[in-house]
Amino acid sequence: MAELPQSRHLATEIPGPKARQLAARQAAAVAPAVASAMPTYAVRSQDGIVEDVDGNRLIDLGSGIAVTSVGASAPAVVQAVQDQVEQLTHTCFMATPYEGYIAVAEKLAELVPIRGQLRSALFSTGAEAVENAVKIARAYTGRQAVAALDNAYHGRTTLTMSLTAKSMPYKHSFGPFAPEVYRIPGSYPLRDQLDGAEAAERSISALQTQVGAENLAALIVEPIQGEGGFIVPAEGYLQRLAAWCRENGVIFIADEIQTGFARTGSWFACQHESVEPDLVTTAKGIAGGLPLSAVTGRAEILDAVHAGGLGGTYGGNPVACAAALATIATMEDQDLCAKAADIELTALEQLRGAAQKDPRIGDVRGRGAMLAVELVDPDTGAPDAELTGAAAAAARRAGVITLTCGTYGNVIRFLPPLTISKELLTEGISIVLDSIAQN
Ligand SMILES: *Cc1c(COP(=O)(O)O)cnc(C)c1O
Numbered sequence: 491m492a493e494l495p496q497s498r499h500l501a502t503e504i505p506g507p508k509a510r511q512l513a514a515r516q517a518a519a520v521a522p523a524v525a526s527a528m529p530t531y532a533v534r535s536q537d538g539i540v541e542d543v544d545g546n547r548l549i550d551l552g553s554g555i556a557v558t559s560v561g562a563s564a565p566a567v568v569q570a571v572q573d574q575v576e577q578l579t580h581t582c583f584m585a586t587p588y589e590g591y592i593a594v595a596e597k598l599a600e601l602v603p604i605r606g607q608l609r610s611a612l613f614s615t616g617a618e619a620v621e622n623a624v625k626i627a628r629a630y631t632g633r634q635a636v637a638a639l640d641n642a643y644h645g646r647t648t649l650t651m652s653l654t655a656k657s658m659p660y661k662h663s664f665g666p667f668a669p670e671v672y673r674i675p676g677s678y679p680l681r682d683q684l685d686g687a688e689a690a691e692r693s694i695s696a697l698q699t700q701v702g703a704e705n706l707a708a709l710i711v712e713p714i715q716g717e718g719g720f721i722v723p724a725e726g727y728l729q730r731l732a733a734w735c736r737e738n739g740v741i742f743i744a745d746e747i748q749t750g751f752a753r754t755g756s757w758f759a760c761q762h763e764s765v766e767p768d769l770v771t772t773a774k775g776i777a778g779g780l781p782l783s784a785v786t787g788r789a790e791i792l793d794a795v796h797a798g799g800l801g802g803t804y805g806g807n808p809v810a811c812a813a814a815l816a817t818i819a820t821m822e823d824q825d826l827c828a829k830a831a832d833i834e835l836t837a838l839e840q841l842r843g844a845a846q847k848d849p850r851i852g853d854v855r856g857r858g859a860m861l862a863v864e865l866v867d868p869d870t871g872a873p874d875a876e877l878t879g880a881a882a883a884a885a886r887r888a889g890v891i892t893l894t895c896g897t898y899g900n901v902i903r904f905l906p907p908l909t910i911s912k913e914l915l916t917e918g919i920s921i922v923l924d925s926i927a928q929n
Pocket residue numbers: 614615616617618620643644645646712716717745746747748773774
């Protein structure tokens with residue numbers, strides 16, 4: 491396969507003629523509820539570039555939502571997938587097991603920041619991993635309640651959408667929701683002005699008074715909140731919550747589905763503050779674009795579930811496992827944690843420079859290659875979703891894959907592949923910043 495030039499190139503306007511034809515076919519055949527951000531259609535991708543059907547080369551600042559951290563179709567992943575597809579596409583691990591599944595579990599035991607003997611169970615999607623983490627926590631503790639934070643995102647199945655905070659679009663019209671799910675305030679430094687200890691006290695007080703520690707199986711937390719707005723909790727917040735959970739026999743689940751696998755500059759975001767969870771959920775970046783997810787935790791906890799209690803037809807599919815092993819090896823070989831830290835340095839300087847000139851950029855935050863700007867009314871601090879939408883649309887038309895997020899829809903997030911060149915990264919961010927400035 492020919493190399494894809496690592497430069498932005500507009501062959502047509504976006505959407506071009508072929509993209510418009512596909513849009514018409516999509517409108518006729520695809521459920522409109524499954525909406526797409528980019529107004530064009532991908533054909534191939536490598537490192538920082540996605541090529542569309544009209545031959546436009548787009549700068550990728552999304553990685554398919556933090557999935558293709560090693561680059562889409564990374565060579566080692568392609569090779570591993572091709573080899574595995576020829577050998578064995580599927581047996582179902584519960585029917586006839588195979589080595590790749592075990593090797594992924596061994597790798598997770600090595601990388602996940604929990605001490606002692608670890609075990610893992612593999613699944614296909616992030617939501618499935620979260621569901622299973624809750625099942626495991628309930629089985630181990632014999633308790634039923636589960637707590638999640640304001641601004642949380644944990645998926646779209648009934649249990650995980652119940653854990654997710656935001657109504658539109660994730661929950662609206664889809665109730666009733668799963669029982670025994672409680673929501674408590676979290677830490678959102680820009681909007682609550684609390685330090686880590688204060689925010690943790692507020693969270694713990696809500697848990698104690700509204701749920702009761704003795705009823706609580708698990709608290710699930712994203713170390714940096716993803717869909718909710720790339721919210722980095724105040725320093726010390728996660729430590730304090732994890733300590734309270736330990737003192738009270740509550741399972742602390744770190745949902746590292748978006749933050750995990752080198753994205754934030756370390757293997758897992760918990761490591762930035764030396765937080766040791768009981769269970770960690772992973773997915774997205776783990777397998778370079780193949781569907782794979784996992785729950786990893788202390789052996790004692792995973793061993794509490796009866797044999798046959800966990801599984802699924804496709805969970806830990808051999809092709810996805812081969813892709814994960816190649817993805818993790820690529821991350822190690824290319825030191826992509828360091829690459830994420832470099833991206834942070836380059837991008838933060840650029841974003842902070844723009845924020846100094848434009849008071850509508852109310853906050854610049856994130857870690858590694860998980861960064862964001864929050865757009866506000868400079869006088870009141872009120873979220874500016876309109877500006878966010880207009881700026882993202884303009885950047886997309888200019889050939890930059892741009893994602894938004896946030897409870898108030900006013901955050902533009904940056905999730906480039908960790909293999910993006912510095913030139914493309916800088917150019918992509920400049921285009922987004924220009925789009926903000928001009929709207
Ligand atoms: C994306 C995401 C999920 C859900 O993963 P799916 O693979 O879409 O089911 C859960 N938690 C977090 C933090 C996520 O970012």
